[in-house]
Amino acid sequence: MAQLRYDIYQGVRKAKTKLAIGFSALGLLLGGGGLSLLPSIAAHADPVCTETGFFRDGINLTAARIGGDVTGPLEATGCDIGVYYGPTSNNTVNEAEIFGARYFGVVNRGGDVDVTDSEIHNIGDTPFSGAQHGVGINFASVTTGDSTNRSICDSTITTTGTVSGNDVYEYQKGGIVVSCDGASVDIQNNTVTGLGPFKFIAQNGIQVGFGAIAVGVSGNTVTANIYTAGAAKPFVSTGVLFFSGTLQGVDSNKVLPTIQRTNDVHQNQANVTVIN
Structure with missing residues (x-):
C-alpha cells in the first residue's frame, strides 16, 4: 500500500x-x-471557535481548543486562539502543528503547560497587519479582562512550563512571549523566525517582561525580526528582549552577554536587548 x-x-x-x-x-x-x-x-472540517472568557481589545477571545493535551495538526482559522489553557491546567502540547489563529497560537494563563517539539505558524491577521497581536506562544500571569477593562498582570496567578524544541514562524507580533510576575518558563532549543524586513510592525522573537522569570533561555535560534520604519517611529524589532524580566540565576548586568553566548541570535534589527 x-x-x-x-x-x-x-x-x-x-x-x-x-x-x-x-x-x-x-x-x-x-x-x-x-x-x-x-x-x-479525508474530509476537512472548519474549527469550532469557543469563547474562552479571556479578553483582548474588548473581545472575548475564541479558541479552537480549550484545555487538554494537543498533538498533531490543529487548524484555528477563524478563531482568535489555537489552544487556550486557564488556571489549574496541567497539560502538554507535543508534536503539534497549530496555525491560523488571529491573536495567539498557544495561551497559558495560570496553568502548568509544556509546549514541545511543535510547529506554530501563521498567527495574526490575514494578511498580516500592524495590529499589536499575533503571538505564537504566550505565557502570562494576567487577569481575564472584560469588554471594558483590559487584561493586566496579576501576581496571584502562577504560570509555569517549558517551551522547548519548537519551530515558531509567520507570526504577526511575537514568537514566544512570557509576561508578568508569577510567570516562570524555561525556553530552550526553539527556532523562532520573524517575517524579515517589514515596515508595518516591530516584531520580537522571544520576549520576557513585566516581572516574568525565564528559568533558562538557551539553545534558541532567533532571526529575521526587522522593523524598517524606525526613522519615522521610535521602535525597534528585537531577536530576544528582556523588558523588566529576569533570567534565573543571572545578575541583571550579565543577562545580555549570557543570552548572546548561549543562543544563536542573528540577522535581527537588534539581536538582544535588555531593559531593566
Whole structure:
C-alpha cells in the first residue's frame, strides 16, 4: 500500500492546510482480474471557535481548543486562539502543528503547560497587519479582562512550563512571549523566525517582561525580526528582549552577554536587548 501526502499552502504567507490522500487496495475489479487502487480523501472540517472568557481589545477571545493535551495538526482559522489553557491546567502540547489563529497560537494563563517539539505558524491577521497581536506562544500571569477593562498582570496567578524544541514562524507580533510576575518558563532549543524586513510592525522573537522569570533561555535560534520604519517611529524589532524580566540565576548586568553566548541570535534589527 502506498501513501501519498500533499501539503497545500493557501493564504498570503504559508497558510498551511494538510490534505492526506491515501491509496488502498479495495479488491478485484469485476471482470478485470486486476487490483483496484482507489483514493480515499479525508474530509476537512472548519474549527469550532469557543469563547474562552479571556479578553483582548474588548473581545472575548475564541479558541479552537480549550484545555487538554494537543498533538498533531490543529487548524484555528477563524478563531482568535489555537489552544487556550486557564488556571489549574496541567497539560502538554507535543508534536503539534497549530496555525491560523488571529491573536495567539498557544495561551497559558495560570496553568502548568509544556509546549514541545511543535510547529506554530501563521498567527495574526490575514494578511498580516500592524495590529499589536499575533503571538505564537504566550505565557502570562494576567487577569481575564472584560469588554471594558483590559487584561493586566496579576501576581496571584502562577504560570509555569517549558517551551522547548519548537519551530515558531509567520507570526504577526511575537514568537514566544512570557509576561508578568508569577510567570516562570524555561525556553530552550526553539527556532523562532520573524517575517524579515517589514515596515508595518516591530516584531520580537522571544520576549520576557513585566516581572516574568525565564528559568533558562538557551539553545534558541532567533532571526529575521526587522522593523524598517524606525526613522519615522521610535521602535525597534528585537531577536530576544528582556523588558523588566529576569533570567534565573543571572545578575541583571550579565543577562545580555549570557543570552548572546548561549543562543544563536542573528540577522535581527537588534539581536538582544535588555531593559531593566
